Amino acid sequence: MKLEIKGLTKRFGSFTANDHIDLTVEPGEIHCLLGENGAGKSTLMNMLYGLLDPTEGEIVADGTPVTFATPGEAIDAGIGMVHQHFMLVPVFTVAENVMLGREQTRGAGVLDRRAASRLVRELSDRYGLAVDPDALVEDLPVGVQQRVEILKALANDAKVLILDEPTAVLTPQEIDELMGIMRGLKEQGTSIIFITHKLREVKAIGDRISVIRRGKVVGTAQPSASEAELAELMVGRSVQLTVDKAAPTAGDVVLEARHVSVVDPRGHLVVKDVSFEARGGEVLGIAGVQGNGQTELIKSLLGLVRPDAGQIFVEGRDISRHGPRQSLEEGIGYVPEDRSHDGFVGSFSVRENLVLDLFRNDEFSRGPVLRRDAIEANARHRIEEFDIRTETMETPVASLSGGNQQKVVVAREFSRPLKVLIASQPTRGVDVGSIEFIHKRIVAERDRGTAVIIVSTELDEIYALSDRIAVMYDGRIVGTVDPSIPREEIGLMMAGASTPAAANGGAA
Amino acid sequence: MTTTTEAPAAAPEPQVRDRADVRRQVRLVITFAVVLAALVAFALLIEDPKFTYLLGEKRTAEFVPKDGNATYISWGAVAIAAAALVLAALDRFPRGWKGALLGVLVGLAFYAGFLMWAYTDQGEGGFQAFIANPIPGTIRIATPLVLGALAGCLCERAGVINIAIEAQFLSGAFFASVFSSVAYSSLVFIPVGLCAAFGLLGGVVAGVLIAAMLGWFALRYHVNQVVLGVVLVAFATGLTSFLLGQIPSEHKETLNDPQVLEKIEIPVLADIPVVGDALFNQTLLVYLMYASVALVSFLLFQTRWGLRVRAVGEHPKAADTVGIKVDRVRWQAVLLGGVFAGLGGAYYTVGSTGAFDREVSAGTGFIALAAVIMGRWHPVGATFAAVFFGFMWNLQNQLSFVQPVPGELLGAAPYLATIIAVAGFVGRVRPPAADGEPYVKG
Numbered sequence: 001m002k003l004e005i006k007g008l009t010k011r012f013g014s015f016t017a018n019d020h021i022d023l024t025v026e027p028g029e030i031h032c033l034l035g036e037n038g039a040g041k042s043t044l045m046n047m048l049y050g051l052l053d054p055t056e057g058e059i060v061a062d063g064t065p066v067t068f069a070t071p072g073e074a075i076d077a078g079i080g081m082v083h084q085h086f087m088l089v090p091v092f093t094v095a096e097n098v099m100l101g102r103e104q105t106r107g108a109g110v111l112d113r114r115a116a117s118r119l120v121r122e123l124s125d126r127y128g129l130a131v132d133p134d135a136l137v138e139d140l141p142v143g144v145q146q147r148v149e150i151l152k153a154l155a156n157d158a159k160v161l162i163l164d165e166p167t168a169v170l171t172p173q174e175i176d177e178l179m180g181i182m183r184g185l186k187e188q189g190t191s192i193i194f195i196t197h198k199l200r201e202v203k204a205i206g207d208r209i210s211v212i213r214r215g216k217v218v219g220t221a222q223p224s225a226s227e228a229e230l231a232e233l234m235v236g237r238s239v240q241l242t243v244d245k246a247a248p249t250a251g252d253v254v255l256e257a258r259h260v261s262v263v264d265p266r267g268h269l270v271v272k273d274v275s276f277e278a279r280g281g282e283v284l285g286i287a288g289v290q291g292n293g294q295t296e297l298i299k300s301l302l303g304l305v306r307p308d309a310g311q312i313f314v315e316g317r318d319i320s321r322h323g324p325r326q327s328l329e330e331g332i333g334y335v336p337e338d339r340s341h342d343g344f345v346g347s348f349s350v351r352e353n354l355v356l357d358l359f360r361n362d363e364f365s366r367g368p369v370l371r372r373d374a375i376e377a378n379a380r381h382r383i384e385e386f387d388i389r390t391e392t393m394e395t396p397v398a399s400l401s402g403g404n405q406q407k408v409v410v411a412r413e414f415s416r417p418l419k420v421l422i423a424s425q426p427t428r429g430v431d432v433g434s435i436e437f438i439h440k441r442i443v444a445e446r447d448r449g450t451a452v453i454i455v456s457t458e459l460d461e462i463y464a465l466s467d468r469i470a471v472m473y474d475g476r477i478v479g480t481v482d483p484s485i486p487r488e489e490i491g492l493m494m495a496g497a498s499t500p501a502a503a504n505g506g507a508a
Numbered sequence: 509m510t511t512t513t514e515a516p517a518a519a520p521e522p523q524v525r526d527r528a529d530v531r532r533q534v535r536l537v538i539t540f541a542v543v544l545a546a547l548v549a550f551a552l553l554i555e556d557p558k559f560t561y562l563l564g565e566k567r568t569a570e571f572v573p574k575d576g577n578a579t580y581i582s583w584g585a586v587a588i589a590a591a592a593l594v595l596a597a598l599d600r601f602p603r604g605w606k607g608a609l610l611g612v613l614v615g616l617a618f619y620a621g622f623l624m625w626a627y628t629d630q631g632e633g634g635f636q637a638f639i640a641n642p643i644p645g646t647i648r649i650a651t652p653l654v655l656g657a658l659a660g661c662l663c664e665r666a667g668v669i670n671i672a673i674e675a676q677f678l679s680g681a682f683f684a685s686v687f688s689s690v691a692y693s694s695l696v697f698i699p700v701g702l703c704a705a706f707g708l709l710g711g712v713v714a715g716v717l718i719a720a721m722l723g724w725f726a727l728r729y730h731v732n733q734v735v736l737g738v739v740l741v742a743f744a745t746g747l748t749s750f751l752l753g754q755i756p757s758e759h760k761e762t763l764n765d766p767q768v769l770e771k772i773e774i775p776v777l778a779d780i781p782v783v784g785d786a787l788f789n790q791t792l793l794v795y796l797m798y799a800s801v802a803l804v805s806f807l808l809f810q811t812r813w814g815l816r817v818r819a820v821g822e823h824p825k826a827a828d829t830v831g832i833k834v835d836r837v838r839w840q841a842v843l844l845g846g847v848f849a850g851l852g853g854a855y856y857t858v859g860s861t862g863a864f865d866r867e868v869s870a871g872t873g874f875i876a877l878a879a880v881i882m883g884r885w886h887p888v889g890a891t892f893a894a895v896f897f898g899f900m901w902n903l904q905n906q907l908s909f910v911q912p913v914p915g916e917l918l919g920a921a922p923y924l925a926t927i928i929a930v931a932g933f934v935g936r937v938r939p940p941a942a943d944g945e946p947y948v949k950g
Binding site for chain 1: 770773810811812814815816818819822823825826827828829830831832833931949
């Protein structure tokens with residue numbers, strides 16, 4: 001199917017999310033849509049999929065204009081979508097998820113589960129997507145869940161498949177597999193719209209690249225374009241893709257975890273006997289695919305969950321039984337992975353959020369009374385120092401952009417004297433300009449002698465910042481390696497292989 | 509590259525026991541130890557092990573009291589509890605349905621041991637109490653509970669919390685009475701035999717109307733569903749009391765003197781000893797209740813509609829993205845729930861005693877809600893939970909004649925038994941993921 005988007009525009013009030021976008025997807029083409037978070041890629045795709053109504057413009061499929069009021073109409077027209085957050089019902093089986101909305105029945109509305117399983121099996125054979133149709137989705141690893149999403153679209157005879165940031169949750173090996181699947185689909189004539197902000201991927205798979213910035217298509221490029229060119233097109237100015245940092249001067253061990261294990265509320269052992277050390281003046285990167293125990297490990301370091309076994313020491317003192325407040329007072333800074341949930345109070349102003357964990361200090365309060373002048377002075381100072389783009393210090397944090405929200409969190413955590421800085425996904429959903437800035441500040445904090453622990457699922461970020469890399473898989477640290485090790489090897493470790501290189505790594 | 513990744517080389521699995529698992533064992537051991545101690549005490553306190561029992565609910569020509577000996581029953585119950593305690597202490601207590609079964613067995617053993625103690629040593633020449641068949645009374649109390657719980661299952665599986673079952677009971681009871689009375693006194697074209705059944709229709713209409721109010725405010729205006737449910741209960745209580753007060757006494761026969769459903773005996777099945785008469789010589793409403801359980805289970809788990817209901821209750825956005833109209837499916841589930849809850853309400857008038865009285869359902873709508881949760885949002889589970897509550901309630905009624913049991917303890921007995929039963933039903937209770945959350949597109 002040839003899909004043309006002509007002058008598509010979406011306005012939310014005074015804000016224009018998509019501004020007269022023109023795009024053509026040829027049959028059997030992998031068309032990459034490259035853009036930063038918040039550039040308007042998802043808005044565009046949601047219009048294409050019937051989830052949002054366009055304000056202006058039209059969609060043309062094989063020469064006839066079409067409108068989609070609901071996703072159902074888009075599906076009928078042959079458009080399938082794999083959402084960034086999977087649209088799967090966790091307590092249903094694979095077959096049930098695939099059949100949902102297009103159920104096979106034996107008449108009178110009675111489900112024909114056997115026919116549904118058969119269809120799933122057929123499709124998985126035809127496209128090489130191995131899935132057990134009778135497995136419960138919640139028991140499947142994310143890579144397989146994604147396959148189920150693709151199968152869902154294929155079961156509805158999708159001729160245009162939209163993949164929205166499909167690689168965010170995958171290991172490098174799974175990304176390779178996904179690309180193999182995409183090539184296979186392309187050979188069978190399916191067009192693919194591949195949305196991403198990762199330059200490496202568009203170069204590896206794209207037939208054509210459209211770059212979108214602030215709601216506008218700012219250019220198209222060939223996959224042969226260099227990463228620097230693509231990045232410049234995406235951000236609108238030249239970008240430094242690496243972080244300048246001097247060699248580390250590793251000091252004493254500041255934080256040490258010994259045999260830490262954590263059981264999650266569902267009763268699964270999610271952190272399994274993890275031991276590591278973080279030294280002052282050094283960045284320890286914790287790499288791994290999402291959901292391999294990093295979140296729980298970090299929470300246990302901070303006292304948000306109590307480890308079910310093992311101890312955690314800061315400068316030799318056992319803090320395993322501390323709550324978060326005691327841990328913060330111990331000198332741990334924390335940039336949480338989900339900032340809107342754990343990092344700030346959205347309806348509070350920038351000024352208030354900048355002292356969320358500092359207001360007890362004598363500097364900001366006298367007894368039970370807050371010292372407004374000191375808090376305002378602090379806000380003025382931090383907003384300037386961290387280049388937080390906000391109208392006033394009274395603006396609620398929820399109305400800032402993702403990058404500026406993250407800067408508020410970072411600014412607050414960095415305004416205390418720290419012994420340990422724990423930053424989880426510090427640049428997730430943050431624009432490239434802010435990424436550069438946050439990375440620089442993290443390196444500066446390291447150079448002041450703080451022990452820094454970075455948790456990231458983005459290998460680029462791990463490589464850019466780390467002086468040592470610990471790789472987590474299935475709740476364990478499978479190895480601690482030097483950043484000079486090639487990506488492929490780390491990729492293998494992220495899938496559970498423990499490599500010989502792990503032996504060189506030191507403190508694991 | 510193949511599609512699966514290798515598992516890591518077998519690192520020694522660290523032996524960390526799940527804290528929840530330890531808690532489960534501790535809970536089981538404590539519960540069974542308490543049960544065992546109580547049973548031993550009951551067994552030892554019996555001086556004269558003679559008691560009388562009755563296979564029916566009342567003494568009739570058919571059912572004559574017989575004598576029994578408590579010794580074996582009491583000590584058998586002790587043996588069962590002891591076995592369960594040993595299994596739990598060794599961490600060998602089974603999981604899943606076997607565990608549930610064993611838990612129920614211990615509960616029954618406790619019941620038996622307790623009854624033996626309660627009914628023996630009644631004193632010579634004093635009041636003669638005999639153990640009556642608990643099944644008829646249980647069915648009587650459980651019928652509306654089961655119907656209400658089915659309504660709760662349907663709503664909550666679709667993601668709408670229904671606290672208003674009690675409201676549906678009350679209005680269903682009231683309008684069932686009114687419909688039946690009017691049919692008998694004024695609508696001559698309705699045969700007398702069908703007047704009571706016509707009352708059921710009134711219950712259904714009222715239940716669906718309350719459901720429509722629930723749907724209107726919850727789905728259209730996204731009102732907090734817990735608050736909404738409580739308000740609807742207050743509304744229905746006030747409205748039915750008001751309307752009852754408005755009926756002048758001279759019109760009582762025409763408006764609030766319903767025909768009551770008559771018992772229908774099912775041949776053969778009704779002749780099964782002990783249970784037959786209780787289960788299969790019942791009113792139309794009770795048979796409807798049996799059918800409803802099967803129907804709701806079938807609808808929810810075997811049909812296209814049920815799959816969609818469960819999808820909108822678990823992950824409405826996922827349902828929306830495959831073209832399912834979330835609010836429409838929720839409306840259907842809520843309204844269908846109203847049918848069952850209205851039938852449950854009708855039980856309190858045309859299904860049993862007759863005329864409507866103020867707050868005739870006495871808070872049982874909330875017990876039905878508890879049954880939904882204890883039954884883990886599954887119609888069959890909720891039915892078992894409702895029957896269990898009915899059983900305990902009935903026990904409380906029967907025991908109020910018996911000597912050694914203080915009344916205060918009796919009041920607590922149903923809840924005590926609930927705790928014991930729940931200890932066997934260990935497992936995490938997980939409601940539908942989107943329960944109570946309005947779906948907003950975008």
